[in-house]
Amino acid sequence: MDPDQLAAIGFCFGGTASLKLAYNQPGLKGAVSFHGGLIAPEPDELANLKSKILILHGADDPVTPQDTIDKMKTALEKGKKDWQMILYSGAVHRFPILLQARMSLQALPTIPWLPNAHGNI
Numbered sequence: 434m435d436p437d438q439l440a441a442i443g444f445c446f447g448g449t450a451s452l453k454l455a456y457n458q459p460g461l462k463g464a465v466s467f468h469g470g471l472i473a474p475e476p477d478e479l480a481n482l483k484s485k486i487l488i489l490h491g492a493d494d495p496v497t498p499q500d501t502i503d504k505m506k507t508a509l510e511k512g513k514k515d516w517q518m519i520l521y522s523g524a525v526h527r528f529p530i531l532l533q534a535r536m537s538l539q540a541l542p543t544i545p546w547l548p549n550a551h552g553n554i
Contacts (some may be wrong), residue, residue, distance in 0.1 A: 491524030493525050
């Protein structure tokens with residue numbers, strides 16, 4: 434492991450933690466948040482932030498109000514940071530987990546030893 438090439442990736446609380454880590458560890462190369470709590474960096478954290486930020490978020494996530502998203506965007510733009518935020522339309526909180534569950538249910542009919550055990554999908 435090369436300590437000069439570290440990044441943080443997290444889901445939900447882990448997504449929030451990866452952002453906070455990026456705000457406080459200038460050596461971190463990148464941070465990715467999947468449906469994490471979006472906490473805008475404080476001014477001192479913004480000054481420390483050197484890593485690239487990727488936020489993957491559900492556009493219909495009821496956990497994160499629009500004003501929180503706006504504060505996050507404003508802080509990162511003001512600090513001229515390298516960041517991207519992708520909002521998935523129609524997606525709610527935990528969207529990667531829900532998508533995986535849906536895909537798993539759709540795969541059930543292809544499992545030969547499980548005929549009709551899954552009911553209607």
